[in-house]
Amino acid sequence: MAENKVYRASTTAPVNIAVVKYWGKRDAKLNLPTNSSLSVTLSQSDLRTLTTASCSASYPAGEDSLLLNGSPSDVTGARTQACFRALRSRRAAIEAADPSLPKLSAMPLRLVSENNFPTAAGLASSAAGFAAFVRAVADLYELPDSPAELSLIARQGSGSACRSLFGGYVAWRMGSLEDGSDSLADLVAEASHWPEMRALILVVSAAKKGVSSTSGMQQTVATSGLFKQRVAEVVPKNMDLMEKAIKDKDFALFAEVTMRDSNSFHASCADTYPPIFYMNDVSKAAVRAVEKINEAAGRTVAAYTFDAGPNCVVYYLEKDEAAVVGSFYKVLGTEVSGWKANAAGHSTDIVLEEPVADTLKTGVSRVIMTGVGEGPQKTDEYLVTENGELVKR
Amino acid sequence: MAENKVYRASTTAPVNIAVVKYWGKRDAKLNLPTNSSLSVTLSQSDLRTLTTASCSASYPAGEDSLLLNGSPSDVTGARTQACFRALRSRRAAIEAADPSLPKLSAMPLRLVSENNFPTAAGLASSAAGFAAFVRAVADLYELPDSPAELSLIARQGSGSACRSLFGGYVAWRMGSLEDGSDSLADLVAEASHWPEMRALILVVSAAKKGVSSTSGMQQTVATSGLFKQRVAEVVPKNMDLMEKAIKDKDFALFAEVTMRDSNSFHASCADTYPPIFYMNDVSKAAVRAVEKINEAAGRTVAAYTFDAGPNCVVYYLEKDEAAVVGSFYKVLGTEVSGWKANAAGHSTDIVLEEPVADTLKTGVSRVIMTGVGEGPQKTDEYLVTENGELVKR
Numbered sequence: 001m002a003e004n005k006v007y008r009a010s011t012t013a014p015v016n017i018a019v020v021k022y023w024g025k026r027d028a029k030l031n032l033p034t035n036s037s038l039s040v041t042l043s044q045s046d047l048r049t050l051t052t053a054s055c056s057a058s059y060p061a062g063e064d065s066l067l068l069n070g071s072p073s074d075v076t077g078a079r080t081q082a083c084f085r086a087l088r089s090r091r092a093a094i095e096a097a098d099p100s101l102p103k104l105s106a107m108p109l110r111l112v113s114e115n116n117f118p119t120a121a122g123l124a125s126s127a128a129g130f131a132a133f134v135r136a137v138a139d140l141y142e143l144p145d146s147p148a149e150l151s152l153i154a155r156q157g158s159g160s161a162c163r164s165l166f167g168g169y170v171a172w173r174m175g176s177l178e179d180g181s182d183s184l185a186d187l188v189a190e191a192s193h194w195p196e197m198r199a200l201i202l203v204v205s206a207a208k209k210g211v212s213s214t215s216g217m218q219q220t221v222a223t224s225g226l227f228k229q230r231v232a233e234v235v236p237k238n239m240d241l242m243e244k245a246i247k248d249k250d251f252a253l254f255a256e257v258t259m260r261d262s263n264s265f266h267a268s269c270a271d272t273y274p275p276i277f278y279m280n281d282v283s284k285a286a287v288r289a290v291e292k293i294n295e296a297a298g299r300t301v302a303a304y305t306f307d308a309g310p311n312c313v314v315y316y317l318e319k320d321e322a323a324v325v326g327s328f329y330k331v332l333g334t335e336v337s338g339w340k341a342n343a344a345g346h347s348t349d350i351v352l353e354e355p356v357a358d359t360l361k362t363g364v365s366r367v368i369m370t371g372v373g374e375g376p377q378k379t380d381e382y383l384v385t386e387n388g389e390l391v392k393r
Numbered sequence: 394m395a396e397n398k399v400y401r402a403s404t405t406a407p408v409n410i411a412v413v414k415y416w417g418k419r420d421a422k423l424n425l426p427t428n429s430s431l432s433v434t435l436s437q438s439d440l441r442t443l444t445t446a447s448c449s450a451s452y453p454a455g456e457d458s459l460l461l462n463g464s465p466s467d468v469t470g471a472r473t474q475a476c477f478r479a480l481r482s483r484r485a486a487i488e489a490a491d492p493s494l495p496k497l498s499a500m501p502l503r504l505v506s507e508n509n510f511p512t513a514a515g516l517a518s519s520a521a522g523f524a525a526f527v528r529a530v531a532d533l534y535e536l537p538d539s540p541a542e543l544s545l546i547a548r549q550g551s552g553s554a555c556r557s558l559f560g561g562y563v564a565w566r567m568g569s570l571e572d573g574s575d576s577l578a579d580l581v582a583e584a585s586h587w588p589e590m591r592a593l594i595l596v597v598s599a600a601k602k603g604v605s606s607t608s609g610m611q612q613t614v615a616t617s618g619l620f621k622q623r624v625a626e627v628v629p630k631n632m633d634l635m636e637k638a639i640k641d642k643d644f645a646l647f648a649e650v651t652m653r654d655s656n657s658f659h660a661s662c663a664d665t666y667p668p669i670f671y672m673n674d675v676s677k678a679a680v681r682a683v684e685k686i687n688e689a690a691g692r693t694v695a696a697y698t699f700d701a702g703p704n705c706v707v708y709y710l711e712k713d714e715a716a717v718v719g720s721f722y723k724v725l726g727t728e729v730s731g732w733k734a735n736a737a738g739h740s741t742d743i744v745l746e747e748p749v750a751d752t753l754k755t756g757v758s759r760v761i762m763t764g765v766g767e768g769p770q771k772t773d774e775y776l777v778t779e780n781g782e783l784v785k786r
Contacts, residue, residue: 224660225622225623225626225627225630225653225657226619226622226623226627226657226660226661226664228622229618229619229621229622230618230619233618234618234619237618256666259666259667260618260666263663263664263665263666263668264618264619264664266663267617267619267660267661267663267664268619268660270656270659270660270663271619271656271657271660272656273649273652273653273656274652274680274684275656275680277677277680280674280677281673281674284670284673287667287668287670291667
């Protein structure tokens with residue numbers, strides 16, 4: 001019965017939200033970026049992908065499969081195939097060196113993946129997804145590769161996924177080699193270095209699907225007259241300042257660079273031809289709210305950042321939760337779900353201006369309260385049974 | 394009674410809407426720009442300022458005054474004073490050379506000015522206002538200065554006012570001299586060179602007063618990491634292309650440069666710290682509408698541009714009025730006022746997408762249909778009587 005054995009490994013992987021943004025590829029096939037980027041890994045208690053990788057000689061031959069949140073997902077795309085190929089060839093090399101090992105690399109793979117948050121929220125689920133995929137298969141194959149080495153593979157699936165191989169504060173070094181072998185994730189600081197970092201996510205419903213980030217960033221590279229300045233000067237400067245801010249745990253600097261870099265990224269989108277607009281009037285109200293909170297607090301206690309969509313991520317430190325969460329809770333507390341139990345207890349004198357508050361009320365559909373967290377975690381929670389069947393949930 | 398004589402001159406001056414934008418001063422006192430700009434002067438049948446300049450020894454000594462749309466306006470500001478000073482000193486030089494001339498330069502000035510459009514519309518009324526002011530006083534003083542020479546004075550009142558001294562297609566050459574004496578308006582082409590140019594203005598109500606352009610542009614110069622690229626490369630290239638487009642009457646090129654330059658300007662605003670947002674969700678719906686009209690027409694028939702506010706100006710050629718005006722009329726025809734009689738007669742197959750149409754319906758408060766037009770015109774319509782009194786209207 002050994003040939004029917006199902007081999008399994010399960011991992012969870014986190015979402016990351018960049019504070020220096022990835023936007024633009026210098027090589028679309030290898031997912032090599034035009035610039036380095038830096039992100040905060042968010043806690044998996046609030047946002048995570050759980051992926052079970054399994055393989056078995058008993059699975060239908062030649063049919064790798066991926067079930068994503070209960071729906072079959074296409075695995076024939078070039079990016080997914082690049083990940084499968086890279087992981088299999090690493091396993092094959094180990095098997096060649098030690099013929100006593102089971103020939104897992106020859107078996108079909110069955111991956112099952114689930115997010116603990118709605119995909120519709122427009123959060124960067126592909127980063128967590130590809131990180132979990134690569135980490136789970138690497139564990140299944142017992143690969144000796146480090147997270148940085150695995151990040152090279154995850155990067156080919158989805159660029160920003162490489163940063164989700166680590167917890168804490170993570171850089172994606174753009175690298176300079178043509179084959180992309182130096183374009184990988186690099187731990188700037190563990191979560192434990194600055195564990196007080198929190199994030200309040202304002203989920204904003206987009207009126208309609210915007211431009212995909214893959215096609216959007218290539219339009220920016222091709223058409224924006226301002227973008228080359230972002231690549232050549234703005235991001236390198238922001239990377240240096242951000243690493244310093246994290247090393248020194250200097251929130252005011254962290255916040256300023258985060259906000260400036262988000263502005264620079266969305267300015268590059270607006271300078272694309274035709275222009276790409278990810279932020280809407282609700283997003284802009286969130287910017288004004290953060291500015292008001294900082295002004296009223298008399299120092300920088302909050303930073304906004306926006307990815308390729310209208311959602312606002314507000315970074316703040318635990319000690320300033322009353323001012324930051326309290327200000328938003330006053331406006332949105334009874335309007336939307338997602339608040340943690342302690343949110344209602346915060347009191348603040350800060351009052352957001354009425355047009356800002358009204359716009360937030362009409363446009364924010366839920367909130368997520370989270371903070372900096374750890375990298376992928378091995379788990380014995382499986383989405384595939386020992387017999388290779390889907391776990392009923 | 395000669396010492397009680399009231400001397401008068403009346404002029405109208407036009408609004409201009411830039412297709413390569415002025416944003417950023419290299420000298421705030423002299424209103425010297427960081428880059429050249431180029432605009433289309435709009436017809437005074439639809440948008441104009443009428444100004445009567447008068448002076449008399451019988452007016453209260455030392456009290457220059459300006460009545461703007463029926464309300465007394467402060468004339469003590471540095472910019473207004475700079476215009477008064479420059480005009481008086483030119484008159485004084487003429488009087489010194491010919492002692493037989495009346496000493497107008499020593500008399501108090503009384504200016505009365507009226508717009509034929511609501512100031513609240515957020516159109517660039519200060520450009521028309523300062524152009525009319527300078528032109529009217531120059532006529533009153535019988536100055537021999539050319540429009541280009543007068544543009545040097547108007548520029549000190551309001552930068553973009555210098556372009557309203559000419560009709561048609563007008564460049565503001567940034568110049569390089571420290572005293573600003575080569576930073577002036579320059580006629581690129583008369584209105585008669587390309588008289589088919591039309592403009593449909595979608596007036597969008599701003600939720601609240603945005604950042605003033607004077608302080609906004611200085612924040613951009615001081616804080617935007619991308620702006621220097623606009624000044625160094627983007628605008629010089631756009632100026633060259635735009636002059637070529639106008640010379641060749643190449644609407645497709647005119648439109649692309651207009652849209653790209655508007656995008657670049659608003660991207661620079663978004664990259665300012667804190668960010669400046671002039672375009673709102675209604676403005677962005679107008680962008681999508683223009684893109685849709687061009688796509689459906691199978692060629693470029695319309696170009697959007699936005700100044701320091703949410704209003705959309707859509708440039709198009711007379712021959713494409715059915716497609717352009719017809720598409721907007723279908724959505725807004727019965728919703729808002731301002732359509733010319735012929736607008737209802739245009740029929741087009743183009744249908745704007747529902748979310749775009751809905752957003753336009755909720756946010757456009759009126760339209761203005763106009764086109765390229767002439768420069769300031771002398772008129773015998775006076776807002777001050779021969780006795781120096783306000784004309785009752």
